[in-house]
Amino acid sequence: MNNLFTFLPTELIPEKADYFVWYTGTLGQAEWLISFSRKLRGKAIPKRCEGDLSNIPDSILPLLSLEQPDLIVTDNINNPLISIEITEQQAFGTNAQQRIARFWSAVANKIPSAYILPLESYQIEKVTNSQNIRRIIEEEDQNKKEFLLFCETLLRVNGERTYNNGITSIEELKDKIRRGDFRKIAGVTQRTIRQLQIFLRKFVDEDEENTVHLKNIPPEEYYHKVGQFYYKAYLRKPEVTDSMLLEWFNLCSKIIPTYPFKLQSNLKNLFRTNGLVHIINDNENSYLSYRNLPPKPGQTTVVHKFSGNEKDEIELFFNFVDACIDKDYSNDFLRKKIMCSGEYWEEELRSKWYNDLSNIEDMDNYQSGDFSCNTSDFLNLLLSKGVEMPKIYLESLRKFPKLHIYKIYNTEPNRGFYDPYSGNLAVRDILFTRDIDINNDLIKFNRIKPLIFLVDLEGESAEQHKFIYHFIDRLFAQTHGQNHRSNISYQDKLIWLLKNLKIHKFVKEIRCHILFSDMIVIRRKHLQEEIEYEIIFGIPTLLRTGIIKETDIAINSMRLNNDN
Amino acid sequence: MITEEHITRAAANKLVTAGWEIIAVHPPDGQGPFTIPKPPQSGAIERASYYPDIVAIRKEIRQTKILLVECKIRKPDLENDIKKFQELANNPDSLYFICFRCQKFNKGPEISVDYEALSIHDSSELPIEFAFAYQKNTGNLNLPSQINNFKCFEISLTEGELL
Numbered sequence: 001m002n003n004l005f006t007f008l009p010t011e012l013i014p015e016k017a018d019y020f021v022w023y024t025g026t027l028g029q030a031e032w033l034i035s036f037s038r039k040l041r042g043k044a045i046p047k048r049c050e051g052d053l054s055n056i057p058d059s060i061l062p063l064l065s066l067e068q069p070d071l072i073v074t075d076n077i078n079n080p081l082i083s084i085e086i087t088e089q090q091a092f093g094t095n096a097q098q099r100i101a102r103f104w105s106a107v108a109n110k111i112p113s114a115y116i117l118p119l120e121s122y123q124i125e126k127v128t129n130s131q132n133i134r135r136i137i138e139e140e141d142q143n144k145k146e147f148l149l150f151c152e153t154l155l156r157v158n159g160e161r162t163y164n165n166g167i168t169s170i171e172e173l174k175d176k177i178r179r180g181d182f183r184k185i186a187g188v189t190q191r192t193i194r195q196l197q198i199f200l201r202k203f204v205d206e207d208e209e210n211t212v213h214l215k216n217i218p219p220e221e222y223y224h225k226v227g228q229f230y231y232k233a234y235l236r237k238p239e240v241t242d243s244m245l246l247e248w249f250n251l252c253s254k255i256i257p258t259y260p261f262k263l264q265s266n267l268k269n270l271f272r273t274n275g276l277v278h279i280i281n282d283n284e285n286s287y288l289s290y291r292n293l294p295p296k297p298g299q300t301t302v303v304h305k306f307s308g309n310e311k312d313e314i315e316l317f318f319n320f321v322d323a324c325i326d327k328d329y330s331n332d333f334l335r336k337k338i339m340c341s342g343e344y345w346e347e348e349l350r351s352k353w354y355n356d357l358s359n360i361e362d363m364d365n366y367q368s369g370d371f372s373c374n375t376s377d378f379l380n381l382l383l384s385k386g387v388e389m390p391k392i393y394l395e396s397l398r399k400f401p402k403l404h405i406y407k408i409y410n411t412e413p414n415r416g417f418y419d420p421y422s423g424n425l426a427v428r429d430i431l432f433t434r435d436i437d438i439n440n441d442l443i444k445f446n447r448i449k450p451l452i453f454l455v456d457l458e459g460e461s462a463e464q465h466k467f468i469y470h471f472i473d474r475l476f477a478q479t480h481g482q483n484h485r486s487n488i489s490y491q492d493k494l495i496w497l498l499k500n501l502k503i504h505k506f507v508k509e510i511r512c513h514i515l516f517s518d519m520i521v522i523r524r525k526h527l528q529e530e531i532e533y534e535i536i537f538g539i540p541t542l543l544r545t546g547i548i549k550e551t552d553i554a555i556n557s558m559r560l561n562n563d564n
Numbered sequence: 565m566i567t568e569e570h571i572t573r574a575a576a577n578k579l580v581t582a583g584w585e586i587i588a589v590h591p592p593d594g595q596g597p598f599t600i601p602k603p604p605q606s607g608a609i610e611r612a613s614y615y616p617d618i619v620a621i622r623k624e625i626r627q628t629k630i631l632l633v634e635c636k637i638r639k640p641d642l643e644n645d646i647k648k649f650q651e652l653a654n655n656p657d658s659l660y661f662i663c664f665r666c667q668k669f670n671k672g673p674e675i676s677v678d679y680e681a682l683s684i685h686d687s688s689e690l691p692i693e694f695a696f697a698y699q700k701n702t703g704n705l706n707l708p709s710q711i712n713n714f715k716c717f718e719i720s721l722t723e724g725e726l727l
Contacts, residue, residue, distance in 0.1 A: 005565060007573075026594045027569070088595045126601070218670065225683065226664045227657030268672060271665045272587050273597035280586055290576035290589045290618070291569070292596065 004045055007031055007287040012042050017076050019044035019325070022060065025070035028291035029086055033071055035285050036297050036318050039325040040073070053504060062109055062560050065504040066512055067422065069102040069113070073325065080106075080560070082324040083113040086294060088263065088276055097245055097427040098420030101512050103258055104429070108442040109560045112257040112324045114317060115249070116294060119262045119344055120214045122275035123236050126229050133223050133230045135160075146170065149219035153234065155199055161186030174200060198346060203235055210306035211343050213237075214275070215267055233270060240352045243345035248427050250339035255440045257324070259335040261317040264300035304334050354404065354432070367409040367456070370428070375403045378452065382521070387533045396545045397450055397518065404432040407454040413464035417455070422512035425453060429516040433540075443550065443558050445540035450518035453538075462524040468536055471510045472497070479505075491536060498539065498548050502557035514538045566699060568592045570726045571635040572617050575697035575719045584620035584631060585675050587666065598665060600658050602651075614652060617697075621666055621675050628677050630666050633695045633719065638702040646708065649694045653712040656687035663690055688713040695719055699726060 151159030265275030354370035588598035667679035
């Protein structure tokens with residue numbers, strides 16, 4: 001039963017709702033959405049999704065089957081209209097993409113989605129090189145101290161050496177950067193001066209451009225001694241993993257609008273909330289006060305001024321929500337420009353998304369990363385190590401000249417592979433293995449390149465990590481019963497499970513991994529250099545070979561209007 | 565039905581009436597912007613943080629005070645929150661960090677503390693207070709009026725204030 005519990009005032013609770021806002025995050029987020037959407041205000045009620053999804057109607061279950069987005073708006077017979085995720089944490093490093101599987105299900109079912117996140121943000125982080133910091137903070141020459149602190153806020157500039165090279169004022173340094181004269185700027189090369197120029201233009205000079213970026217941290221606020229530690233407050237701008245994320249949204253939007261919206265920060269809130277702006281007290285909608293909610297429409301600066309836009313990001317977000325409720329996808333709300341390279345990420349970052357290997361052995365020079373290589377090289381490498389693979393799978397992979405490897409490394413046996421890898425694999429599924437222009441039915445897994453999830457386990461992990469056989473075994477035992485366990489291979493157990501279980505019933509530790517990976521290769525690197533291989537072929541390969549079918553329960557359960 | 569979020573919101577309202585400015589609120593199950601790092605545990609990667617339910621600040625005649633509040637529906641359920649505040653009060657680095665987050669700086673918030681000046685004081689002298697919020701008549705628990713040197717008070721909320 002879904003007893004209505006809400007802080008919405010009576011006048012906003014409809015007698016008969018036209019829409020439902022299903023929430024897995026907080027009730028506050030659902031009520032925030034209802035309050036500021038012209039379509040939902042007074043016409044929608046919030047509904048909480050139970051953690052085990054037991055109260056979720058079948059008509060939206062596929063949207064929650066891999067991971068759960070914060071909000072799903074449906075009509076009053078639970079037809080989904082839009083899926084929404086809100087995060088205050090800026091994506092960074094390997095965590096940048098961890099929430100992406102939440103959107104994948106929506107894209108696969110051609111339901112629009114929106115992701116509200118800080119595309120740029122302020123961070124406060126403990127720093128370890130306290131000796132260097134102390135030297136800067138304790139510098140007695142105020143001009144030099146200011147110069148050194150300014151250099152710290154820039155990318156890669158070694159202030160002390162630059163100062164010794166004869167550049168001794170901030171303006172002189174800025175001038176050199178603008179002119180591309182890197183010769184006396186220590187730490188900067190011909191290759192990296194352009195990035196510094198872009199940083200200066202976007203975040204320091206703040207030239208009036210179409211996009212208003214965050215202001216760089218004032219140099220005097222960069223380092224702080226707090227108790228016995230030093231902290232730095234810095235501006236985090238989109239880097240490699242973020243550029244992949246934005247391109248992911250860009251590609252998915254070719255199928256159905258899948259749009260990021262920027263959660264805005266300001267310097268005034270730098271230390272209190274890392275800059276993030278919230279609704280603290282809303283006099284007009286007092287029930288939204290003190291609930292840590294995103295800003296209301298119009299509360300923050302207009303940051304995208306192209307095409308004559310005068311709306312802030314939250315207002316544009318609500319315009320998009322309302323358009324989706326009307327199923328009108330004609331307006332891109334400036335997103336195309338925001339997602340493409342140029343505004344938030346530079347095109348040259350694309351070359352850092354993966355390494356193209358001419359020699360497969362080079363892969364082992366990296367603990368983790370993305371690689372593209374000849375399929376035959378990779379398969380021959382496995383075969384040369386004595387790995388046995390059924391011919392049908394081998395032939396299925398050999399059809400592709402190249403494959404993409406996503407390699408991770410682990411030495412902590414208790415560190416599961418759920419976050420961020422479920423999302424990271426969903427990103428790679430779209431970015432590297434498909435041609436969406438040719439086939440936009442994601443659940444068919446029509447590959448142009450197979451995706452290999454390569455897991456290197458070392459140290460205690462080599463002996464103890466449970467990924468992936470343990471999870472298949474346990475799920476099989478729970479579902480199928482204990483009989484026949486020993487006679488069936490792990491691969492066949494997985495096939496049986498895929499034919500008999502809905503996808504959301506697979507444990508999160510393996511769900512996205514078997515879904516997105518054509519092949520999972522685990523290398524347990526035991527002592528004395530003995531390497532044990534474990535291999536599982538995932539859904540894309542099993543579909544391609546016809547071993548499982550789209551009508552099988554796990555696959556079919558990912559589709560809206562399925563027959564399960 | 566009264567939820568913990570009712571307590572948090574009513575407590576925040578009451579604090580605002582008493583002249584406090586709310587800096588941050590961490591609703592149950594929600595994300596929180598005002599995090600206070602805990603001291604690293606032996607050998608562990610430092611990930612743990614405190615997320616007080618409410619953080620508020622108030623300019624008083626002699627100094628500006630920072631208030632951390634923990635909320636529960638039932639008063640007896642605050643037992644772990646007492647321990648949480650005791651642990652916090654015993655961690656100088658965490659206490660300094662609270663003041664650091666509320667510091668005065670150029671173009672910063674109007675109500676703030678002079679962190680530079682405070683940082684030379686002993687952590688026991690920092691202008692921090694603690695409070696516990698709960699629904700009135702929900703059971704008994706002895707709540708401290710002081711934790712170390714820091715003032716501690718109760719915010720008891722009637723049903724009328726909660727709904």
